[in-house]
Amino acid sequence: MASIITGLFPHQHKVTSNDPPQPEGMPNREFYQTSLFAEGRDKGLHVFFIQRGELSDQAIATVAMRLQARASDGRYDLGADELAAVLDGDTRDSDDKVRAVIGHLARAGVIRPAPSSPDRVRGRIEGPFDGRARAACRTSAGESTRARWSQYRAVWKFVESNACRRTAILRHFGDRSTPAPTAGVPCCDVCDSSWVPAAPAAKSSRKRPSGAPVVAAGDLDAAIVEVVETADPAVGRTRTVEILRGGRSQALVKSGHDGLPAYGTFDHLTAKQVMARVDELLGAGRLRSTGGMYPKLEVAGPADPQLETAA
Numbered sequence: 230m231a232s233i234i235t236g237l238f239p240h241q242h243k244v245t246s247n248d249p250p251q252p253e254g255m256p257n258r259e260f261y262q263t264s265l266f267a268e269g270r271d272k273g274l275h276v277f278f279i280q281r282g283e284l285s286d287q288a289i290a291t292v293a294m295r296l297q298a299r300a301s302d303g304r305y306d307l308g309a310d311e312l313a314a315v316l317d318g319d320t321r322d323s324d325d326k327v328r329a330v331i332g333h334l335a336r337a338g339v340i341r342p343a344p345s346s347p348d349r350v351r352g353r354i355e356g357p358f359d360g361r362a363r364a365a366c367r368t369s370a371g372e373s374t375r376a377r378w379s380q381y382r383a384v385w386k387f388v389e390s391n392a393c394r395r396t397a398i399l400r401h402f403g404d405r406s407t408p409a410p411t412a413g414v415p416c417c418d419v420c421d422s423s424w425v426p427a428a429p430a431a432k433s434s435r436k437r438p439s440g441a442p443v444v445a446a447g448d449l450d451a452a453i454v455e456v457v458e459t460a461d462p463a464v465g466r467t468r469t470v471e472i473l474r475g476g477r478s479q480a481l482v483k484s485g486h487d488g489l490p491a492y493g494t495f496d497h498l499t500a501k502q503v504m505a506r507v508d509e510l511l512g513a514g515r516l517r518s519t520g521g522m523y524p525k526l527e528v529a530g531p532a533d534p535q536l537e538t539a540a
């Protein structure tokens with residue numbers, strides 16, 4: 230079922246243990262609409278992005294070697310895209326990784342970065358990338374990963390906790406006082422369940438094709454496919470991302486794309502995250518591009534077969 234969460238095959242996503250349990254007797258289709266499932270998918274995405282950010286020793290060494298090779302008089306100045314390309318073989322989503330590797334190398338005393346525009350990587354070589362530097366980088370990268378998992382646990386502990394939210398937030402900031410909500414105002418969703426918002430629904434029903442399902446929060450792949458299938462006029466990659474993130478561009482509003490059921494359902498993700506997912510669906514053959522001057526997206530292949538059978 231992790232395949233449903235990430236839309237990738239198990240050998241790709243390596244997510245194995247964070248799926249919500251499906252209540253016995255509940256049909257798959259119904260289960261996918263529940264808030265429990267949506268939450269599981271949010272967790273899955275969280276795991277996915279943490280794991281995607283992990284850096285191997287090899288990745289760090291590759292960047293270090295490239296910086297050394299391109300340095301002259303002990304200084305380097307090259308495009309961030311060049312490093313992204315050596316890091317991953319493609320530049321998509323690698324900017325954050327490049328920045329992370331630069332940080333580890335700097336902490337290990339191998340380089341001293343200089344201020345530069347986001348698309349350049351500049352600085353000075355400070356020391357060799359030897360065994361000591363390699364070990365220091367590994368420690369630094371390990372600390373970053375641990376920090377991300379610690380954030381993961383903290384966030385989801387807060388979400389899943391049955392303790393008063395106000396108290397939890399006060400304690401987080403070291404405040405030992407008792408929450409004192411204004412009279413007549415509910416304390417929080419734990420203390421007063423009438424405070425829990427209704428399940429997410431489409432923000433607008435204008436132009437909504439009959440029979441189109443309302444996309445459950447967290448269901449990114451389904452939402453992307455739905456936008457591609459139902460958008461009229463047809464949309465390309467950028468517009469798809471804009472729609473899912475609730476963009477207000479003139480062209481978008483003029484096309485009536487803000488009336489699609491999935492409009493704005495993923496405004497909690499960055500454009501980069503949504504675009505990465507669109508590109509993965511393209512790479513996996515789920516979507517295809519029409520090509521040409523203004524390429525549009527089309528639904529091409531079937532969903533991951535496990536989508537229908539896994540539970």
Ligand SMILES: [Zn+2]
Pocket residue numbers: 392393394395396416417418419420421
């Ligand atoms: Zn409370």
